Amino acid sequence: MDQIIVTGNGPLSGDIPIAGAKNACLTLMPATLLTDQPLTLTNAPRLSDIATMTELLRSLGSEVSALHDGQVLALSSHDLTTVRADYDIVRKMRASILVLGPLLARAGEAVVSLPGGCAIGARPVDLHLSALEAMGAELDLRDGYVYAKxxxxxxxxxxxxxxxxxxGATENALMAATLAKGTTILRNAAREPEIVDLADCLRGMGAQIDGDGSPEITIQGVDQLGGATHRVVTDRIELGTYMLAPAICGGEVTCLGGRIDLVAAFCEKLDAAGISVVETDKGLTVSRKGDRVRAVDVITEPFPGFPTDLQAQMMALLCTADGTSVLEEKIFENRFMHAPELVRMGAHIDVHGGHATVTGVERLRGAPVMATDLRASVSLILAGLAAEGETIVSRVYHLDRGYEHVVRKLSGVGARIERVKA
Structure with a gap:
């Protein structure tokens, strides 16, 4: 099993290219099930989760080809061979549930295993199911599968x-509604950029959608959808993660392709902590204004609030802040599992339920640590950049689900980091 070894070595300098959004691409790929025409996705990230979704779609009869070193995905579902998404594939990733709505809308039936994924909370699929039931679907849950007609x-x-x-429920309902008879209104809908990106792609395929990016989305169903070519939106979580690298250990880094509108609430907290973020034609240039960041309080919220997927990385920054910070996790339970690992590196963190109190120390110490989930794994790498000595991060297979070429990107701006076989 691989490990990543990080040795703290001071300021970083240079450019880091930001990939297409994992969470957007995993939603866009099942949209191929809505049509018998080709769908081409550009700016696709090269991640294990994308490979898992590829495996799932192929098991349903879709053709999926990765072109141009995997950054272009050519998909075609002209001849579906089954509507059954088996447990052996679905268990690997929660996003697998997103085939349910498209299959039901196009084929009229679906059999989809209940999904797996990171152990960061229950994350039930009841909202997905109730939305489809409201559209007239008949659902039966048995033997760990959803049988839908x-x-x-x-x-x-x-x-x-x-x-x-x-x-996820907004995405599933949105895709299903594109082929439903009549008008569907989604109220209290999610507003994330990935929702807007999906709606843009579906409109390119011929869907009639208004209001995406707001809490109320209106979809006028059409008889059929066609093909399209769509560029996957920039990954705002990868963007925020790499913005924290110079914030933690100093220097100046430009995150290529970054946009402030994707991470506005995050940027507000960085500014309060004493981090400069400047938007240019190239992307976002980040630098630390002083020798040490200031403590700030963080509450995770749905977009446009502070992203839960950046909470672990922000905690790594605040471990060396001047003062005491409080982080409140309001999206997922069990999402402070990285805290004990940061404590092994000398951090002062006190967790009570959904709150973590972080009292900054002047310097972290390198130590052997273990990743517990995707975002926790990269938070430990960031902490290692700021630590004295060597940090060894184990169980980094989590990392491959959401970050491509971490070692290459960080070493390219001067970090001392390598991936080794344990």
């Missing part, structure tokens, strides 16, 4: 109010 004549438009702004 559309009514005679297909799904029907519906007025759906989510009890909270679920990204």
């Amino acid at each position: 559309a009514p005679l004549g297909g799904l029907k438009g519906a007025d759906i109010t989510f009890k909270f702004a679920s990204v």
Whole structure:
């Protein structure tokens, strides 16, 4: 099993290219199931989760080809061979549930295993299912699978109010509604850039969608969708992660392709902590204004609030801040599992339920640590950049789900980092 070894060595300098968004691409790929025409995605990230979604779509009969070193995905679902998404594939990744809505809308039926993924909370799929039921779907949960059938004549438009702004449920309902008969209104819909990106792609395929990016999305169903070519939006979580590298250990780094509108709430916290963020034609240039960052309080919220997927990385920064910070996690339970590992590096962190109190220290110390999930793994790497001595991060297979070429990107701006076989 691989490990990543990081040795703290001072300021960073240079450019880091930011990939296409994993969470956007994993949503865009199932959109191929809505049409028998080709769908081409450019700026695709090269990640293990993308390979898992590729495996799942191929198991349904879709053709998926990775071109140009994997940055272009050519998809075609002209001849689906099954509507069953098996447990052996779905268990690897929660985003697999996103084939349910498209299959049901196009084929009229679907059998999809309940999904797996990172152990950062229950994250139930009840909102996905209730939205599809509102469109007339008949659902039966048994033996760990969702058995779904559309009514005679297909799904029907519906007025759906989510009890909270679920990204996945909004995406599943949005895709299903494009082929439903009549008008669907999604209220309290998620507003994330990945939702807007999906809507842009679906419009390119012929869907009629208004209001994406707001809490109310209106979809007028059409009889069929066609093909399209779509560029995947920049990954705002990878962007925020690499913005923290110079914030933690000094220097100046430009994150190529970055945009402030994707990470506005995050940038506000960086500014409060004493981090400069300047938007240019190339992207976002980040530098630390002083020798030590200031403590700030953080509350994770749905977009446009502070992203839960940047909470672990922000905690790594605040471990060396001047003062005491409080981080409140309001999206997922069990998302402070990285805290004990940071404590092994000399951090002062006290966790009580959904709150973590971080009292900054002047310097972290390198130590052997273990990644518990995707974002926790990269937070430990960031902490290692600021630590004295060597940090060895184990179980880095989590990292491959969400970050491409971490070692290459960080070493390219001067970090001392390598990946080795344990």
